[in-house]
Amino acid sequence: MADRSYLDWPFLTPAHKEHALSLDSWAEALGTIDHKDTDNACRMLVARLGADGWLNTTAVDPANPAPLDVRKLCLSRETLARHDGLADFAFAMQGLGTGAISLFGSPEQQSEWLPLTRTGQAISAFALTEPQSGSDVANSTMTARDDGEAWVLDGEKTWISNGGIADVYTLFARTGEGPGARGLSAFVVPANTPGFEIAERLDTIAPHPLATLRFDGARLPKSALIGARGQGFKIAMSVLDVFRTTVASAALGFARRALDEAVARVTTREVQGKPLADLQMVQAHIADMALRVDAAALLVYRAAWTKDSGAPRVSREAAMAKLFATDEAQKVIDAAVQLHGGDGVRSGLTVERLYREIRALRIYEGASDVQKVIIARQTLDAAPAG
Template sequence: MADKTFLSWPFFEDRHRSLAVELDDWAAGALGDVDHSDTDAACRSLVTALGEAGWTQHSAAMTGERLDVRSLCLIRETLARHDGLADFAFAMQGLGTGAISLFGTQAQQQEWLPLTRAGKAMSAFALTEPQSGSDVANSTMTATLDGDSYVLNGEKTWISNGGIADVYTLFARTGEAPGARGLSAFIVPAGLPGFEVVERLDTIAPHPLARLRFSDCRIPKSALLGQSGQGFKIAMSVLDVFRSTVAAAALGFARRALDEALSRVSARHVQGAPLADLQMVQGHIADMALDVDAAALLVYRAAWAKDSGAARITREAAMAKLFSTDQAQLVIDKAVQLHGGDGVRRGEKVEELYRDVRALRIYEGASDVQRVVIARQTLAAHLGGQ
């Protein structure tokens, strides 16, 4: 059984504690036998189920409301502990509409957020391009103003929910200035003329991923999110919130791996005694428990700081994502090792976790990018204080 003592930490209010317990109970019943054989169908079914149960109401905020980052993190941690694809399905409802929550007009929010929050429409976040992954300022996709329309040309790749989303938050170059200052954000519905899914991408942990192409694809001027030239700011503001939730998902994977390892070493006997009696095994368990608690402290510090009114939590979110994703990989690797041959056997939970966790160290800012972010933030704070 997963440790829940962290819910007594002062980061949380009673409503967060109730949320975590209620979701855990729901997930234990609803996610016990998710069919992953058809990834697209599974994601659609999961979004519908999460919506009908009311969990996706937490994924976005309407005008006058605020995203509660602690709730987002608790939901992702809990879902990840039960089923990685369920976490993915929830996460994309939030990431895909994050810019609409934070920067959308009331009309834009009213058009899309009631649908995504109810699980009746799926969303995606289209930022990455073939030649610009972490280097967002190097984006080359263009949005050219032509009368009352913008004309989109270019490609996006590694887009989660690509091909099955109903709406995309898309970033393109509008040319107000070079580099980051010349990007803008747009709301792009699926199915427009000139919008093509050119490739579906297979990964070690199957998720809906695609490469998209836009060829003279027209969208109305009203599709612009915020102001033209604000695209980089919008993207970074969204990631500032949702990087903490990636860390929370990694934490959920790590907690499940620790639970699986504890069950294994308690039940498995070697030379007449449980594996848990071996000092080397106890050392591994100690390291795993330490990494889980340290990750949780970083995750919920970042979430609490944002919910407490911090304008930006760039440093805190980067620290949480870097540590939680890297250490979750190590925790899961130890769990696999403690399972012996069964640890690499298809169908074992720890084998599934081993595949699930790897992408988290890459998407929404790879680990080395987070190191750069942390270093720059730390240096800037030092120099600013001199």
């Protein structure tokens, strides 16, 4: 059984511990998830997560608005990732996809969509990345033109998670209030909007629903605007400020599973009549893995606790958590593969699946190199002048 002692850390409350343990039991009962048909698997997972109430933490309740509990979001992603990467993905995208509506949406937008996404009746997506801009969000080129009666969308988005299966997209486009970051706005885009199509489905080493989206004169009502014109960059960064820490927690879940698998392997596999665990070199691997897991967990729950404590922004804390947890999880999983020997690269084995699943987390929602820039800028800005 995985280590649970961190649930008693002062960052977390008894309610958080109960949430994590209950979700762990729920995920255990899920059984094996078929990853060959990711679209249907994700639809099934969203429906079950919603029906059983686990998606309530992903968005505000329009009838009783309260801030998102980032620690619950992190505990949910860590727990689900430890069991199955697609379960984590299905949960995470319900939060990220509606994050802008939760934080900045009008009462009408919240009432229309959040009851559906919180119950798993609608699937959401976050459409930010473009073919040419990637992590450089300020240089997005997709446009939303105000023709007096409607917003008219033209352009493409790519690497959009849940692309092709989502019912609603939060989309960011250039409305021209100023250059760079100052000229972006956010919109609610239903999947059945005329002029919107799925241009391409994208395959990756760890399959997830991903697509390139194309907009050709797609018309949205004026009420589709989220927040104010020209506030799109601020909205996107505020959403990432919350959900970037949860990416770190998913990496933590993968790392914990890898450590569990490695411990099980070395305590049952024998070499020359003795368990692998008796070898000091193997013990060194286990020690390094355990250290990386706990250090990552401290950064993850420090960032989540800071946000839940009322900090308006946690860009530095979230960037540190994502950078460290994803990079260290890659090392933990690589060590687990090594300790499994030839079985470690055998298709279908848990550590082989983890090895494929962890890699994308060091890229999406801000690549590791971008996190270093954020941390450096925040640190330099806080330094005394001179």
